Amino acid sequence: MGKLYVVGIGPGGYENMTLRAVKVIENSEIIVGYTKYIEMIKDLIKNKEVISTGMRAEVERCKKALELSKDHVVSIVSTGDPGIYGMAGLILEMRKDEDVEVIPGLTASSAAASIVGAPLMHDNCNISLSDLMTPYELIKKRIELAASGDFVISLYNPKSKGRPHYLKECIDIVKKYRKGDTPIAVVKNALREGQEHKLFTLDSFDDSVVDMMSVVIIGNSNSYIKDGVFITPRGYKIPQ
Known part of the structure; x- marks a missing residue:
């Protein structure tokens, strides 16, 4: 059984992420996110499978993350807080029976x-x-x-x-x-x-x-x- 974490990475960069966000990303098998957000945490995800998309592909990103989370531990990342103009709402709207947890971050x-x-x-x-x-x-x-x-x-x-x-x-x-x-x-x-x-x-x-x-x-x-x-x-x- 997998799990999906919706992770806020704050402004971007390790020093402004919460310890919980860092730990969840480190323990995830797959990282999903917008290309620029992935670049911000590249040093943290060097040995992980990464799936990135461009702008205005939010629905596609969330669908993929939910699908993968059925069998894997997945983190989908947002800058700031995922519940403030981030991916948390869309993920929860699209969720069926997937196990989802929101990890807050520092909003802009x-x-x-x-x-x-x-x-x-x-x-x-x-x-x-x-x-x-x-x-x-x-x-x-x-x-x-x-x-x-x-x-x-x-x-x-x-x-x-x-x-x-x-x-x-x-x-x-x-x-x-x-x-x-x-x-x-x-x-x-x-x-x-x-x-x-x-x-x-x-x-x-x-x-x-x-x-x-x-x-x-x-x-x-x-x-x-x-x-x-x-x-x-x-x-x-x-x-x-």
């Missing part, structure tokens, strides 16, 4: 937040601006509701060549509910090679620095910058 918003300070200290949400799975009108509605509810907002997939204006339009929605000095962080390649970050305010925000490898974090009404660090207060009373 948490990785990005650690680089710029503590922007996620109060109620917050993740919203993807990709309209491949979600209609853009619904995305804008979610931005509006999150902004009106004063959530800290982390934007995944914020900008691509095919939708260059979505980010600006969503920032304009947030401006209806936040002051101009509300901090915004742009973190590119969080906790991996090529890492960069910039801090802005709503008034000074420049979306030209944003790409698909970025996470954009928008503060709530109490967020601020202190000594170059992005902070969202939790509400503790600090002695003067």
Whole structure:
């Protein structure tokens, strides 16, 4: 009897994976994943059977992993956390009687937040601006509701060549509910090679620095910058 692990590898690279994720991958016979994700853990899977596919082959990948898991111990890998825009949901939707276990990982918003300070200290949400799975009108509605509810907002997939204006339009929605000095962080390649970050305010925000490898974090009404660090207060009373 085999088993399928749906493994979050975090930003990519051994040092930012959980010990449990590393152990599960080491104990797996077969590793399945998107080609770029496989490359990120190549040193960990040198002696294993590897099955990789390109972009937009998620259903094919999950089907193959489920089939193989009937007789083998298999890990299908996702960057970040597999339950946050990863493979866990699709695997569980497609599962019949296969034994499946989800292994969590460090999601992109948490990785990005650690680089710029503590922007996620109060109620917050993740919203993807990709309209491949979600209609853009619904995305804008979610931005509006999150902004009106004063959530800290982390934007995944914020900008691509095919939708260059979505980010600006969503920032304009947030401006209806936040002051101009509300901090915004742009973190590119969080906790991996090529890492960069910039801090802005709503008034000074420049979306030209944003790409698909970025996470954009928008503060709530109490967020601020202190000594170059992005902070969202939790509400503790600090002695003067």
